[in-house]
Amino acid sequence: MIRAMIVDDDALVRLGLADLLGSDENIEVVAQAADGLQAIEQATAHHIDVALVDVRMPHMDGITAITRLRALPHPPKVITLTTFDLDEYVYNALAAGADGFLLKDTDPAEILRAVHLVAAGSAMLHPTAARRLIDRYHAANQPRTTAARGRLNQLTPRERDVLALLAKGGTNADIATDLAMRESTVKAHVSRILMALDVTNRVQAALLARDAGIT
Template sequence: MIRVMIVDDDALVRLGLTDLLVDDPDIEVAAQASDGIEAIEKATAHRIDVALVDIRMPRMDGIAAISRLRALPYPPKIITLTTFDLDEYVYEAVAAGADGFLLKDAAPGEIVRAVHTVAAGSAILHPNAARRLIDRYHRTDTKAATNARQRIESLTPRERDVLDLLARGDTNAEIAQELGMRESTVKAHVSRILAALQTTNRVQAALLVRDAQQ
């Protein structure tokens, strides 16, 4: 069972998303919150697997809430769900630790699939979009570049091969084909890479690679 928290200051949006998600037998809406502060409280009190988090909210916005949620001892996967389609919001959300980004006018089936996808450990931001965001918004200073290189040097040669392809935007299946590995082996490598680099998702790992190249 996937335990979901819906974080949005609009009660009708929370109600609509709840009605949509509870129709899936594998999803339970375990909590709702009207802003980032309440989201932190609910995620601390309840085990949450996936949080749907709006960007613009009172008291604490979605970007700040994502960072706080990711810092919890048992952090949920996070999908940013908003009416705003601006690249800068997407970049800030992903850089803060979000695992995906959807607009509120996405088809109902797409939202449900997104919950299942991130709960299974995958991201839902298209690799081409991720590269565009990194190229447009990401800036690196010398200290960050040195730190990124040191963290990447801690990986094994095979893990670095996987990381290079991951940063290029390849899926696990594409990495497996490129390196002659099983997809399950690639998935295990990716999990170890994210842990070693102290990153929460594939896009943050790609950001680190970009830092190291500066």
């Protein structure tokens, strides 16, 4: 059972997401919060596997909340929810440790899929929005390219192949199929990649790969 928390200052959004997540027999909504402060309180009081967090909220915004959530002794995975005109906030949220993001008009089935994927250790980036968002900030931050490439030099050629597919949103199963590898081998490569690049999750590894220009 995946234990979920919904964090959004809009009560109707919380209600709709709670109904949606509740329709999946493998997801249980154990907490809700109207802002980042409440989210920290709830995550401290309950064991949360996945938190769906809005970006713009009163008292404590989503980006700050993500940083605080990821610093907890047992941090939940985080999916950021946003509207398309808040690209810059989402980029910062991913850099803060979010495991992915969705637009608020994402198909309900994809939201459920995202919760399952993130709970299992994968990332979930809305394909079109992710490309536009990361490309926009990659172009605006060219000085980061040299540093990113230096960090990627620590990887073997096979690990770079895995990272390139990971950066495109591939799951472990997808990468295993594309590279004709066992899924367990892919998992081992991903763990080594995260350690070598000194990042906490797949999304941050993907951002680094994009900065280095390998995708």
